[in-house]
Amino acid sequence: MRKNFLPFSRPSITEEDILAVGEVLRSGWITTGPNTAAFERDFCEYVGCPHGVALASATAGMHLLLKALGIGPGDEVITPSITWVSTVNLIVLAGATPVFADIDRDTLMVTPETVAPCFSPRTKAVIPVHFAGASADITALREQAHQHGVPLVEDAAHALGTHHRGRHVGADGTSIFSFHPIKNITTGEGGMFCTDDPEMAERISRLKFHGLGVDAYDRKTQGRSPQAQVLEPGYKYNMTDIVAVLGLRQIHRVNQFNRKRGQLATRYREWLAEIDEILPLSIPEDTTQHAWHLFIVRLDTDRAGMSRDEFMAELKDRNIGTGLHFRAVHLQKYYRESMGIKRGTLPHTEWNSDRICSLPLFPDMTSKDVASVVEAIKEILK
């Protein structure tokens, strides 16, 4: 058994990263400024999208998006139920109704077939999630949304480094990335709103900072422009330079991080293949580059004779951390009680919600760590 605890995720922060944060603190400009601008520029170059707005979180980006699209009471937004709760919370907080599309059983992602029955005259947007570092079938989903005359926005929180049919996701259309500590790069907390629509980019820039006509940082005056006026009421969701410098440094290492994630995932796939109770996700054919954000498996609970929660507890007893991405939103207390969606409505979502488990995966892990996880799983299922 492992002597030390293996967390399911850990950010890669170097001494140089720490020094760079220190330099910002000493520079005299610590909120949105030159480092945020440089991060936005290099991030956009990496993804291949024309406009990027750095924010306090991806959740903030989702809030601004719903505001910019004018989504409110009487409107519906189509999204999966297996997603991070923030999207659904914000739809509800905007006074709109989430409409859950079921998922493909083995990729955990919505498909044009599962989304099709969700459209109604009230549909205002479709928000699919690229899951675990693989890509949703964004080409077909976007075409479908446009046929219904509604925008599609990609939740790309898991998808930094993910390519779909040879292009980075988020290169076209509108997408939101996250830099929460478990994501492929981190700024502690942070997000990036990416879009190829210049008007949308301007609107988001404005809404993220009080609705002012110019940014907090004016490059000419090297400070806040005193001429800025409120063009519409906005929020306070800007990223600080203290954390932007981390993003700026990490975006240049993301390929290196993801290569390591991919190598570890290959080990998992090889070594878990012989364990019948463990079912990894399948990789969509048109994911031409996988970001390996998470290594998710499903426990065959019938064969294993134990629940997923018991399995996670057994791993913890053996010094191995796990994650759960995600418990279906419609099965959580508030949504169960307020929406009354019965079990059986979203069969593939529910089947996975009861069986998924994320195994440790982060760039500073070793093959030996992977071997220790596989050994522990074998012992638990023996």
Ligand SMILES: *Cc1c(COP(=O)(O)O)cnc(C)c1O
């Ligand atoms: C992490 C995550 C988010 C939210 O990101 P934050 O930056 O924490 O707000 C949204 N969607 C998915 C799928 C995520 O995994």
